[in-house]
Amino acid sequence: MLSNLFPNIDVQDFWVATYETFYMTILALIGTVIFGILLGLLLYMTTKGGIWENKYVNWATAAVVNVFRAIPFIILILLLFPFTEFVVGTIRGPNAALPALIIGSAPFYGRLVEIALKEVDKGVVEAAKSMGAKTRTIIFKVLLPESMPALVSGLTVTAIALIGYTAMAGVIGAGGLGNYAYYFGFQRREFDVVFLCTVAIVIIVFIFQFIGDRITNKLDKR
Amino acid sequence: MITIDGLRKIFTTDQQDIKAVDDLNLSIKEGEIFGVIGYSGAGKSTFVRLLNRLEEPTSGSVVIDKQEITSLNTNELRLARQEIGMIFQHFNLLWSRTVKDNIAFPLEIAGVAKQEREARVQELIDLVGLSGREDAYPAQLSGGQKQRVGIARALANRPKVLLCDEATSALDPETTNSILDLLVDINQRLGLTIILITHEMHVIRKICHQVAVMENGKIVEQGDVLDVFLRPKQKVTRKFVEQVMGTPGEEESITELVEAYQEGKIVKLHFVGETANQALISQLARRFPIDINILQGKITQTQAGAYGTLFVQIVGDPAECSRALAHVADETSVEVEVIRDAE
Known part of the structure; x- marks a missing residue:
């Protein structure tokens, strides 16, 4: 049936492309979580009145975050080519997309993490201090668990932006559905390929949104 | 500590x-x-x-x-x-x-x-x-x-x-x-x-x-x-x-009390941390041949006992009334203040 409706689709290529999109999104997401939470924590902890209050660190972190968020993603990829080549050893294929994907979305997620942490009740942090908690305990047993629903819903938003980024990266050779749609659909004027890739990406987005919402609801005991 | x-x-x-x-x-x-x-x-x-x-x-x-x-x-x-x-x-x-x-x-x-x-x-x-x-x-x-x-x-x-x-x-x-x-x-x-x-x-x-x-x-x-x-x-x-305790505003209300109740003595009982004689009024009435009418007041409990004031009217033989009040003053920590003596 697939071949009747979409005569130009190579099923094998399509599944590979879909797999590559998932691969890039999930690996980039893992990197984004790690660096995003680090950035978000750094922003939150060094802010005025924070536990590690430090004007300079806060300013520098905010500057890095703002600069990388300001650069359009497609330009960021080009800008990072030398870095990517140095780290990954190539500038082609899904792995080569990862540095740009992570550097592109971690600052965005970092801001969402900062917002989530700001929403944690100051009184609860104060209560933990009054019990003699170490800063490490406050981070891992108060700040992160108490902001978990917001961290997860922020991650859902980030994941969806990331799926969009993978498609852009695909156009300049990273593989995945974006790559497939551009080279096999757009350039050969076979628009059924473009259409199917669009449908596939929309479905992937819906899957991420659905899973994210479910987890958020499950975590939220407020 | x-x-x-x-x-x-x-x-x-x-x-x-x-x-x-x-x-x-x-x-x-x-x-x-x-x-x-x-x-x-x-x-x-x-x-x-x-x-x-x-x-x-x-x-x-x-x-x-x-x-x-x-x-x-x-x-x-x-x-x-x-x-x-x-x-x-x-x-x-x-x-x-x-x-x-x-x-x-x-x-x-x-x-x-x-x-x-x-x-x-x-x-x-x-x-x-x-x-x-x-x-x-x-x-x-x-x-x-x-x-x-x-x-x-x-x-x-x-x-x-x-x-x-x-x-x-x-x-x-x-x-x-x-x-x-x-x-x-x-x-x-x-x-x-x-x-x-x-x-x-x-x-x-x-x-x-x-x-x-x-x-x-x-x-x-x-x-x-x-x-x-x-x-x-x-x-x-x-x-x-x-x-x-509520606002005192005692001056006017006392004058009113004195005017409204013409008979007997009118007495202010001041409870300060009284714990032993919680049933003071009924004890007095039982012990002495007098009638006690509670007119106004407020008593509240603290960790150290009752605190507050009561205004009461005491009617009966003047000698018995005085003995009753002397009993309160001597035996309890309640302070007695006679607002109007019996004529």
């Missing part, structure tokens, strides 16, 4: 320095419930936070159980805080943890082993009367229940002192009373010293032994709760006493 000497906290803003706590000196005995009352902005919340250095004092010293809190380094302070429990106006529970896990949190911080932790948590849940709600989340609890969790959590590491920061201000009157009863119960059972700050005189009256009145960062009046009730010196204290 607790000695506070020259304690000061000055907040520096661009425009001016704000003296939140200004040269405070206090000494609090072991096992005492010590109340600090003041209007908002009086500095009482800052004061209680200075005791465990949630706010760093600008100068002065705090000594709790021979340990000078104000000279500890960060790590020593952390350990000292584990022996100072604190409860809050808005409970400050972790919503992501169940009742059980909230109470276990300070034990985790203190590094108590899991098995011991669980036993202790169960003990505390029983102590504060939350059995059956162990696995509920804070969002599923009422305000009073949340504060019970807060109290259990504060007591987990067997503290020497419990600090209460407006612990009942977010609760309705009935729940307030049940929480106050729990605090008295804990104070008596564990011999725990409690320092509580509040803006409600009702709280002071009901559970405190000692009270300090704060205004503009200073303690303006301090003493036994009954003494302060009886002889409030400062205007602000009188206003707090009126919160509980």
